[in-house]
Amino acid sequence: xxxxxxxxxxxxxxxxxxxxxxxxxxxxxxxxxxxxxxxxxxxxxxxxxxxxxxxxxxxxxxxxxxxxxxxxxxxxxxxxxxxxxxxxxxxxxxxxxxxxxxxxxxxxxxxxxxxxxxxxxxxxxxxxxxxxxxxxxxxxxxxxxxxxxxxxxxxxx
Amino acid sequence: xxxxxxxxxxxxxxxxxxxxxxxxxxxxxxxxxxxxxxxxxxxxxxxxxxxxxxxxxxxxxxxxxxxxxxxxxxxxxxxxxxxxxxxxxxxxxxxxxxxxxxxxxxxxxxxxxxxxxxxxxxxxxxxxxxxxxxxxxxxxxxxxxxxxxxxxxxxxx
Numbered sequence: 001x002x003x004x005x006x007x008x009x010x011x012x013x014x015x016x017x018x019x020x021x022x023x024x025x026x027x028x029x030x031x032x033x034x035x036x037x038x039x040x041x042x043x044x045x046x047x048x049x050x051x052x053x054x055x056x057x058x059x060x061x062x063x064x065x066x067x068x069x070x071x072x073x074x075x076x077x078x079x080x081x082x083x084x085x086x087x088x089x090x091x092x093x094x095x096x097x098x099x100x101x102x103x104x105x106x107x108x109x110x111x112x113x114x115x116x117x118x119x120x121x122x123x124x125x126x127x128x129x130x131x132x133x134x135x136x137x138x139x140x141x142x143x144x145x146x147x148x149x150x151x152x153x154x155x156x157x
Numbered sequence: 158x159x160x161x162x163x164x165x166x167x168x169x170x171x172x173x174x175x176x177x178x179x180x181x182x183x184x185x186x187x188x189x190x191x192x193x194x195x196x197x198x199x200x201x202x203x204x205x206x207x208x209x210x211x212x213x214x215x216x217x218x219x220x221x222x223x224x225x226x227x228x229x230x231x232x233x234x235x236x237x238x239x240x241x242x243x244x245x246x247x248x249x250x251x252x253x254x255x256x257x258x259x260x261x262x263x264x265x266x267x268x269x270x271x272x273x274x275x276x277x278x279x280x281x282x283x284x285x286x287x288x289x290x291x292x293x294x295x296x297x298x299x300x301x302x303x304x305x306x307x308x309x310x311x312x313x314x
Contacts, residue, residue: 105259
């Protein structure tokens with residue numbers, strides 16, 4: 001075998017390995033992200049702020065409608081505790097439109113449908129809307145929620 | 158040179174080339190995306206629907222607050238023409254928080270600040286809020302707006 005034959009063989013193997021690895025890892029990534037999101041949803045319904053925080057990237061940003069962005073875990077802890085005092089989440093359902101992976105980042109586009117009870121008035125509040133959640137792969141290979149923005153489909157009063 | 162030496166050299170060159178290419182291309186991608194976004198902003202202020210559409214991916218999705226998602230160019234053309242009949246954009250300013258590239262996808266997180274005039278009432282409307290725009294690299298290497306979701310920082314009335 002000549003050196004240039006060896007070079008061709010090695011390059012081909014590297015290319016195939018790289019392509020195969022990428023496709024395999026994208027499928028794995030989507031599955032890992034779906035498991036993460038399921039855990040996030042269950043945690044939100046339970047109102048379990050501390051467990052929710054473990055599912056976020058350290059620099060996570062929440063972007064709720066009609067309020068400024070909530071930047072970083074400390075601010076998110078405060079915001080989430082505040083929400084838990086104001087509302088109980090009775091029902092949360094989500095329909096996915098897509099989950100897309102690009103390198104160490106990924107995003108989910110989906111619609112939501114929820115019922116809350118106001119703990120102050122006892123009134124039930126329903127809303128449907130849409131969101132984009134961006135995930136980031138961490139140095140240990142696990143995925144975390146990195147950015148989360150949503151808005152209502154319902155016309156403002 | 159032995160075959161295994163050649164293999165080591167070729168692998169190292171491929172790895173270095175790949176790493177260098179990725180870093181170079183990420184910088185180029187951010188610059189291309191910033192040029193695209195500048196064009197988008199100018200187009201929105203002009204209310205130029207047809208030019209705006211050329212800056213979108215074919216499967217683009219707009220996710221405006223208090224309305225359902227607008228999916229695909231045909232729906233976006235209708236939505237944009239409708240908005241142009243209702244409002245004139247007098248001022249649009251944007252402050253970036255980040256532009257992140259992951260493979261053939263990228264996103265921008267930013268805040269906006271705008272003044273509109275209602276063409277029906279002549280009233281001026283101001284709003285500030287935040288958005289995430291997701292871009293996708295097209296087969297020809299250019300970038301296009303693929304997803305766009307925003308919401309107001311202002312408390313609902």
